[in-house]
Amino acid sequence: MRICTPGMILAAKALLDENPNVTDAQIVTHMNGNLCRCTGYLPILKAIRQAAHGVARAKVKELSEFKVVNHSVPRGDGLAKVTGSAVYTSDMVVEHMAWVKLLRSPFARARILSIDISAAKSERA
Numbered sequence: 001m002r003i004c005t006p007g008m009i010l011a012a013k014a015l016l017d018e019n020p021n022v023t024d025a026q027i028v029t030h031m032n033g034n035l036c037r038c039t040g041y042l043p044i045l046k047a048i049r050q051a052a053h054g055v056a057r058a059k060v061k062e063l064s065e066f067k068v069v070n071h072s073v074p075r076g077d078g079l080a081k082v083t084g085s086a087v088y089t090s091d092m093v094v095e096h097m098a099w100v101k102l103l104r105s106p107f108a109r110a111r112i113l114s115i116d117i118s119a120a121k122s123e124r125a
Helices: 004-018 024-033 042-052 078-083 118-122
Strands: none
Touching: 004 024, 004 042, 004 078, 024 042
């Protein structure tokens, strides 16, 4: 599983290197192993589609030029997210904090009949 922008950029680059004429369905299938923590997936799919079609990158304007409502504004944390240096709350460690692990079900619908927590209990600090 890849997390956030750096993983998505690498996955998208690998996909486009393999197949520059990629379809939306192929993009969705290829990017399935990515977990996005800050946005929906549609803008990411749109960006990959645009990259596949050679859409030129727009020049980023100074923030002072964006003073009107309903206009896109460059994100101040974009560089940190792209380089992987952004710190999220899930990256922080605090004494006595609870830990959670993401587990995706291989089933679209299922009934949980039991949960064995013995391994999780044995790893407590």
